[in-house]
Amino acid sequence: MDFFRWDIIWDYRELYLSGFLTTIILTICGYIGGVIFGLLLGLGQVSNKKWIYWPAKIYIDVFRGTPMLVQLLLIHLAVIPTIFGESMSWWVSGIVGLILNSAAYNAEIFRAGIQSIDKGQMEAARSLGLTHSQAMKKVILPQAFRRMIPPLGNEFIALLKDSSLVTVIAGMEILYVSKVVAGTYQRFWEPYLFAAFLYLVLTYTATKIIAIVEKRVDINYNPRKKRGAHK
Amino acid sequence: MKKNKLFKLIAPFAAATMILAACGADKGSTGSSTDGDGDGDGEITKIVAGTEATYAPFEYLDTKGNVVGLDAEILAAIGEEMGIETEMKNTGWDAMLSQVTTGGIDMGAAAITITDDRKETYDFTAPYYEASLLIVTKEDSEIESLADLKDSKIAVQMNTTGHKAAQDLQGKASKNILAYENFSVALTEVLNGSTEAAIGDNAVILEYIKNNPDAGLKTIEDDSFEVDYFGFIVKKGNKELLDVLNEGLAKIKENGKLAEITGTEIE
Numbered sequence: 001m002d003f004f005r006w007d008i009i010w011d012y013r014e015l016y017l018s019g020f021l022t023t024i025i026l027t028i029c030g031y032i033g034g035v036i037f038g039l040l041l042g043l044g045q046v047s048n049k050k051w052i053y054w055p056a057k058i059y060i061d062v063f064r065g066t067p068m069l070v071q072l073l074l075i076h077l078a079v080i081p082t083i084f085g086e087s088m089s090w091w092v093s094g095i096v097g098l099i100l101n102s103a104a105y106n107a108e109i110f111r112a113g114i115q116s117i118d119k120g121q122m123e124a125a126r127s128l129g130l131t132h133s134q135a136m137k138k139v140i141l142p143q144a145f146r147r148m149i150p151p152l153g154n155e156f157i158a159l160l161k162d163s164s165l166v167t168v169i170a171g172m173e174i175l176y177v178s179k180v181v182a183g184t185y186q187r188f189w190e191p192y193l194f195a196a197f198l199y200l201v202l203t204y205t206a207t208k209i210i211a212i213v214e215k216r217v218d219i220n221y222n223p224r225k226k227r228g229a230h231k
Numbered sequence: 232m233k234k235n236k237l238f239k240l241i242a243p244f245a246a247a248t249m250i251l252a253a254c255g256a257d258k259g260s261t262g263s264s265t266d267g268d269g270d271g272d273g274e275i276t277k278i279v280a281g282t283e284a285t286y287a288p289f290e291y292l293d294t295k296g297n298v299v300g301l302d303a304e305i306l307a308a309i310g311e312e313m314g315i316e317t318e319m320k321n322t323g324w325d326a327m328l329s330q331v332t333t334g335g336i337d338m339g340a341a342a343i344t345i346t347d348d349r350k351e352t353y354d355f356t357a358p359y360y361e362a363s364l365l366i367v368t369k370e371d372s373e374i375e376s377l378a379d380l381k382d383s384k385i386a387v388q389m390n391t392t393g394h395k396a397a398q399d400l401q402g403k404a405s406k407n408i409l410a411y412e413n414f415s416v417a418l419t420e421v422l423n424g425s426t427e428a429a430i431g432d433n434a435v436i437l438e439y440i441k442n443n444p445d446a447g448l449k450t451i452e453d454d455s456f457e458v459d460y461f462g463f464i465v466k467k468g469n470k471e472l473l474d475v476l477n478e479g480l481a482k483i484k485e486n487g488k489l490a491e492i493t494g495t496e497i498e
Contacts, residue, residue, distance in 0.1 A: 014404045077419055086424030090409070169416075170386075170409035179325075180410065183390025186328055186352050 008185050009194050012177060019177035020198055026091075026163045026173060027202075030098025031156055037103035042110025043136075056107065063104035069165050072097040076169040094166040102159050109151045113144035146217050153210035157203050164199075174198050275475055277316040280306055280463070281327035281336035284319075285413040288438045289342040289461075292321065301434075302340040304492045305359055306463075309479030312488075324390070328353075331466050338472065339464040342432065344392050354467050356476045358460030359489060361497050364396055365436045366451040367421060368428040377453040383427035384409060386417035392459055393430035415439075422446060432459075460497075 009016065044056030063071070076093035087093070117140050125135035164175040174195050181191040282298055284290045290300040298319035310317035320336060330336045331353060344362070345355045368374045374383070377400060385401070387394040389410035397408045409426055411417045417429045418439055429436075433450075440448055465472045483489045490496050 012403070018404070018406075077416065077423070081423040087420065088425065168412055170411050172406065176410075179389060180394075182325065183394075186349070188325070188329060 005185075005187065005190055008181060008187065009190055012181050015172075015177045015180070016174070016194070016198075019172055019174045022171070023160070023163055023173040023198075023202065026094055026098060026166060026171070027156070027160045029095045030102055030163065031159055033095070033099035034102030034106050034155075034159065035152070037099060038106025039110055041103055041107035042114065045107060045111040046114050060104045060107050063101055064108070068097065068101045068162055069168060071101055072165055072169055075100070090166065090169045090171040093169055094163075094171045097166070098159060098163060101162070102155060105155050105158070106152065109148050109155065110144075112151075113148040114140060116147055117143050149210070149214050149217060153206075153214070156210065157206055160202055160206060161199060275315055275472060277318065278306075278310065278338060278472065278475075279318045279320055279336050280338045280340040281320050281322035281330055282339065282341040283324040283327060283413075284321040285415065286342055286435060288434060290319070290321075290340070301360070301493055302342060305480075305483070305489065306340050308483045308488050308492065309476060312482045313475055313479045315475065315479075328464075331464055337465065337469075338476070342434075342461050343464055344459040345462045346392075349464070352467065353464040354469065354473050355462040355464055356473060357480055358462050358497060359480055359484075360434075360461040360493055361495065362432045362434060362459045362461060363452070364393055364430055364456040364459075365433045366428050366430055366453060367418065367436050367440075367448050368451065369421065369424075370447045370449045372427065372449070374428055375451065377451075377455055380428055383407065384425070386411060386420040386426040386429040388412070388414040388417055388431060391431070393432070396430055396456060418448075421448065 041056045041060060044052045045060070047053050047056075072093065075097045076087060076090065080093055080096075081087040114136075121139055121143065122132075122135055125139040126132070130138065163173060166173055167176045167179065170176070178191040178195040182188050185191075280302075282290045282302060284292045284298045284300070286300070288300055290298055290302045293299045298321050303319045306317045306319065309315075319340065322330060322336060324341065327336065327339045327341060331339050339353075342360070342362075343349070343355075345358060349355070366374065366377060366380065374380060377396075380397075381400060384407045385397045386409050387397050389412060391414075393414075394408070394410050398405070401407055409417075409420065411420070414429075414431050414435055417426075417431065418436075420426045421429045436450055440446065440450065463476055465476070480489070484497070
């Protein structure tokens with residue numbers, strides 16, 4: 001018996017490819033939705049209006065305080081069937097679950113980013129005649145955004161890995177395929193090691209892209225520094 | 232002062248840990264008593280079986296967290312007959328399969344279908360239950376046979392014979408096969424209408440329908456399903472344990488105890 005039987009991975013290459021793409025699509029859709037919804041929640045967290053602040057606060061606490069696994073099962077098997085009369089495909093439940101969960105984490109990133117900008121910036125902008133929302137849009141957010149890039153990048157990587165939880169609602173991503181292969185052949189090294197490798201490829205690529213974005217938005221970045229030109 | 236503060240922080244966790252530990256203490260040693268490699272000459276005094284307790288009526292957890300069900304009753308009957316202590320441990324399916332080989336448990340008892348593939352990795356006892364697959368759909372469904380499900384969405388439990396049957400029908404890479412961690416989720420998906428049908432073992436489906444007569448589900452038998460036999464698994468080559476189990480199984484077949492537990496006869 002061969003120690004590693006890569007042929008069993010090769011047999012399932014079609015499923016692995018579709019699982020790989022599924023993981024990417026789930027993560028990107030979940031992330032984009034999570035950033036947009038998270039921004040709204042984050043702005044709610046810095047609002048002075050209580051009726052905006054409290055619902056956002058409660059939402060964030062609930063979604064950060066419960067496991068995503070439980071959220072996914074609840075959404076897929078209970079919430080969606082109750083609202084629509086029948087359950088929807090795991091695509092819908094999976095993406096909705098990822099969006100709702102990551103929004104709560106992103107909201108905290110946005111809140112912290114906004115609050116990290118010195119109060120004087122808002123006061124100065126207001127004294128120049130800008131309204132609160134104008135000042136937020138033109139002065140505070142652009143500055144805060146740069147500081148949010150690293151934690152938002154972290155959140156993307158976390159979401160990429162968490163997308164494997166969609167497996168419990170039969171979401172056919174990388175882990176799902178690996179479980180099928182492991183169960184079919186009763187071999188655990190090859191399928192799970194290959195799954196780990198695929199996730200590593202994805203997170204490594206994402207890390208590289210995030211690093212490029214970080215450099216792009218860093219106004220202090222000096223390309224000459226990299227060459228060791230500083231004296 | 233600092234220490235005192237730290238203690239206050241840790242105290243609730245420590246208390247919770249101690250309470251949990253106390254709850255678990257009455258279970259005693261859960262270690263395996265046979266060495267598992269089959270060459271031990273010490274007599275077997277205790278058998279620890281792994282299982283996946285989400286499969287009523289074969290194995291499920293009672294309100295106290297004990298594994299109960301047909302498999303547990305059969306194993307207990309064998310133990311009684313042979314004068315051996317037996318224990319069922321809820322390890323989960325994959326962990327059960329790997330721990331039978333790597334140690335930690337002595338055997339697997341989880342409505343395991345005897346297949347040639349599995350025989351390559353494990354040794355099976357004689358069969359103790361005859362099972363066949365059933366299709367379950369909503370009462371108003373137009374499905375009448377397995378062939379009608381060629382292009383439909385089918386819910387199954389991952390890596391069971393039902394999953395295999397669905398793969399044989401639609402192909403390995405079919406996107407219409409939705410495999411869940413346990414069969415109750417697969418049934419829920421039929422009830423919720425996201426899949427047309429589920430394929431699973433007769434005993435489980437009939438048990439569910441018996442408990443939920445108003446669910447609006449019907450079952451369909453199909454001759455193209457093969458009949459399956461369930462057996463217990465032990466590590467390949469562990470003849471000592473296999474002999475004990477087979478001897479006990481033969482005795483409870485003989486005295487009618489097995490038929491009494493499962494409600495069916497088996498040759």
